[in-house]
Amino acid sequence: MQWLLYFDLFGVFVFALSGGFDGAKYRLDLFGILVLALATSLGGGIMRDAILGAHPPAAFTNETYFFTAIAAGLIAFFFANRVERHMEFVRIADAIGLGAFAAIGAAAAVRHELGWVGVVLMSILTATGGGVLRDLLVREIPMILRADFYASAAIVGGLTYMVLHYEGVPEGYCMAIAAASASVSRFLAMHYNLNLPQARN
Amino acid sequence: MQWLLYFDLFGVFVFALSGGFDGAKYRLDLFGILVLALATSLGGGIMRDAILGAHPPAAFTNETYFFTAIAAGLIAFFFANRVERHMEFVRIADAIGLGAFAAIGAAAAVRHELGWVGVVLMSILTATGGGVLRDLLVREIPMILRADFYASAAIVGGLTYMVLHYEGVPEGYCMAIAAASASVSRFLAMHYNLNLPQARN
Amino acid sequence: MQWLLYFDLFGVFVFALSGGFDGAKYRLDLFGILVLALATSLGGGIMRDAILGAHPPAAFTNETYFFTAIAAGLIAFFFANRVERHMEFVRIADAIGLGAFAAIGAAAAVRHELGWVGVVLMSILTATGGGVLRDLLVREIPMILRADFYASAAIVGGLTYMVLHYEGVPEGYCMAIAAASASVSRFLAMHYNLNLPQARN
Numbered sequence: 373m374q375w376l377l378y379f380d381l382f383g384v385f386v387f388a389l390s391g392g393f394d395g396a397k398y399r400l401d402l403f404g405i406l407v408l409a410l411a412t413s414l415g416g417g418i419m420r421d422a423i424l425g426a427h428p429p430a431a432f433t434n435e436t437y438f439f440t441a442i443a444a445g446l447i448a449f450f451f452a453n454r455v456e457r458h459m460e461f462v463r464i465a466d467a468i469g470l471g472a473f474a475a476i477g478a479a480a481a482v483r484h485e486l487g488w489v490g491v492v493l494m495s496i497l498t499a500t501g502g503g504v505l506r507d508l509l510v511r512e513i514p515m516i517l518r519a520d521f522y523a524s525a526a527i528v529g530g531l532t533y534m535v536l537h538y539e540g541v542p543e544g545y546c547m548a549i550a551a552a553s554a555s556v557s558r559f560l561a562m563h564y565n566l567n568l569p570q571a572r573n
Numbered sequence: 574m575q576w577l578l579y580f581d582l583f584g585v586f587v588f589a590l591s592g593g594f595d596g597a598k599y600r601l602d603l604f605g606i607l608v609l610a611l612a613t614s615l616g617g618g619i620m621r622d623a624i625l626g627a628h629p630p631a632a633f634t635n636e637t638y639f640f641t642a643i644a645a646g647l648i649a650f651f652f653a654n655r656v657e658r659h660m661e662f663v664r665i666a667d668a669i670g671l672g673a674f675a676a677i678g679a680a681a682a683v684r685h686e687l688g689w690v691g692v693v694l695m696s697i698l699t700a701t702g703g704g705v706l707r708d709l710l711v712r713e714i715p716m717i718l719r720a721d722f723y724a725s726a727a728i729v730g731g732l733t734y735m736v737l738h739y740e741g742v743p744e745g746y747c748m749a750i751a752a753a754s755a756s757v758s759r760f761l762a763m764h765y766n767l768n769l770p771q772a773r774n
Numbered sequence: 775m776q777w778l779l780y781f782d783l784f785g786v787f788v789f790a791l792s793g794g795f796d797g798a799k800y801r802l803d804l805f806g807i808l809v810l811a812l813a814t815s816l817g818g819g820i821m822r823d824a825i826l827g828a829h830p831p832a833a834f835t836n837e838t839y840f841f842t843a844i845a846a847g848l849i850a851f852f853f854a855n856r857v858e859r860h861m862e863f864v865r866i867a868d869a870i871g872l873g874a875f876a877a878i879g880a881a882a883a884v885r886h887e888l889g890w891v892g893v894v895l896m897s898i899l900t901a902t903g904g905g906v907l908r909d910l911l912v913r914e915i916p917m918i919l920r921a922d923f924y925a926s927a928a929i930v931g932g933l934t935y936m937v938l939h940y941e942g943v944p945e946g947y948c949m950a951i952a953a954a955s956a957s958v959s960r961f962l963a964m965h966y967n968l969n970l971p972q973a974r975n
Contacts, residue, residue, distance in 0.1 A: 395919075398919075400919055400920075403923070403924075403925055403926050404918075404919045404920070406925075407898075407918055407919060407925050408919065410895075414895075418825060421825075422623050422824050422825050423619060423622075423623050423628070423629060423630060423633070424628055424629055425626065425628025425629070425827065427825070427826055427827030428825060428826055428827070428886055428888060428892065429825060431895065432825070432883075432888055432891070432892040432895055432896065433888065433889070433892060435889060435890075435891040438891045438894075438895065481633070484629055486629060486633055486634060487634070487636060488636075489633070489636040489639045490629065490633040490634060492639075493611075493615075493632065493633055493639065494633065496608075504710070508709060508710075508910055509906070509910075509916055509918075509919060510915075510919070511712070511913070511915060513710075513711070513712060514710055516605075516608055516710075517596075517599075517601055517605045517608060517609065517710060517711070518601075518605070520602065520604075521604070522604075523604055523607075523608050524604050623824050624820060624823075624824050624829070624830060624831060624834070625829055625830055626827065626829025626830070682834075685830055687830060687834055687835060688835070688837060689837075690834070690837040690840040691830065691834040691835060693840075694812075694816075694833065694834055694840065695834065697809075705911070709910055709911075712913070714911075714912075714913060715911055717806075717809055717911075718797075718800075718802055718806045718809060718810065718911060718912070719802075719806070721803065721805075722805070723805075724805055724808075724809050725805050
């Protein structure tokens with residue numbers, strides 16, 4: 373289970389960075405940045421645990437989550453001036469966190485013996501919950517609605533995890549491969565500017 | 574309990590339509606529309622189950638919910654161009670879903686032996702939770718605040734369910750009558766443009 | 775435990791006032807004001823209970839919560855015209871509620887045997903959850919991000935409670951002192967206009 377923890381902390385770190393840099397963009401003060409870093413990085417996991425009935429959530433009992441998020445928030449605060457194109461950085465950190473959390477969400481759903489629809493929904497929720505919270509708090513249109521292949525990248529991650537798990541692949545490899553598949557899907561969509569069709573109004 | 578499931582799926586379908594058409598209005602792509610359809614139709618029930626301690630929520634274990642919401646989202650996507658006045662349609666679908674979910678919420682609260690305040694609060698939460706999520710995601714002022722007789726229609730449904738239940742009316746009839754009473758309240762308010770007094774500023 | 779209940783109801787009352795006056799500011803009608811009063815005053819506690827696994831939350835089982843919030847909402851509705859500077863009043867009511875709910879959140883976390891990080895997170899969540907909901911619903915930038923020493927005042931309250939509790943101070947005194955410490959921190963920050971540094975963009 374050490375694998376799982378390290379993986380989760382990695383996702384927390386990159387999502388907290390994305391929240392922190394986003395806060396710096398909106399000229400929040402130090403505490404606003406830390407709050408946004410905490411909400412972005414812990415929000416999705418807390419929702420997942422509240423829904424699956426894991427009381428209290430890991431973020432409340434294992435203090436490493438808190439310190440990881442605070443560390444990333446401080447980094448965002450102190451390096452905000454150097455990273456001129458930090459919006460690009462926010463999107464990259466967000467894509468990496470998306471992959472890690474999609475895999476974590478799938479693993480939690482599989483452990484609770486959910487079917488593939490439950491796994492997919494839990495991947496979407498865990499991977500996008502914190503980011504939706506971040507976007508709502510700073511009043512942007514949530515990335516899950518405006519970004520291409522965002523929720524769909526989480527679905528790719530969730531399904532990959534599930535297939536590998538039922539093929540008997542060890543949990544650590546399931547995690548890493550599922551996370552990579554989701555993040556790579558998102559990167560490809562960002563790079564090639566892939567678009568899904570819009571409704572014809 | 575089949576009654577209950579069909580009723581719930583009906584509410585999921587109309588709320589997913591309302592979310593999907595709303596997404597089309599904001600020119601979201603196919604996936605954005607499906608995400609908004611899922612959030613609008615499953616959001617209220619997931620909140621209800623997380624609060625009542627039904628882990629994991631029905632939406633994660635019974636795959637029919639997912640497929641119903643996706644089907645309604647696809648319909649919204651493909652028919653967005655034909656339904657010129659689809660804003661009117663969104664409001665009608667929303668009013669029908671409001672009634673169905675107010676009855677479902679009341680039934681869940683009664684099963685958990687809550688008193689009438691608990692029943693009323695659970696009716697409001699189940700009936701308006703998904704719509705609030707939809708409105709927050711597309712950054713509109715939530716209908717629960719700006720629409721007349723919206724939360725109050727949910728209260729009518731919740732109280733109707735409770736009275737009928739304690740009169741010994743079978744569950745199926747409680748459901749249907751409570752849902753109808755809530756939806757009709759909302760329709761009347763929309764039709765006659767009923768207004769409650771505003772605070773005198 | 776009577777202490778705890780009265781304290782909680784006090785927090786509900788002042789937060790419902792803040793939500794109600796905020797609703798009057800946005801010219802909501804009577805029901806919109808009551809909905810906003812309910813969401814602001816009960817939202818944080820419901821989130822806390824859903825996360826800690828207290829099913830169903832106190833707000834659904836003890837009807838006094840509901841009536842307290844409704845009473846405060848009605849007061850806001852009827853006195854909205856007299857309180858010319860009610861924005862100032864909203865901020866004061868909000869600061870007092872912040873203290874009460876930070877102490878309540880800390881007490882719940884200590885009862886669930888969480889460590890100091892869990893206590894701090896639960897104080898922040900309980901004290902700011904309802905206000906964030908209020909601000910999201912009326913589409914303002916949440917006070918937790920824009921106000922100085924807001925989440926930090928909740929942290930002061932949570933840590934104060936925890937230290938006093940482990941020193942063996944009776945629960946009622948822990949509550950009162952922790953709440954006062956948080957509210958006073960917030961008042962001082964408002965009065966002296968204390969600012970934390972911003973990130974250098």
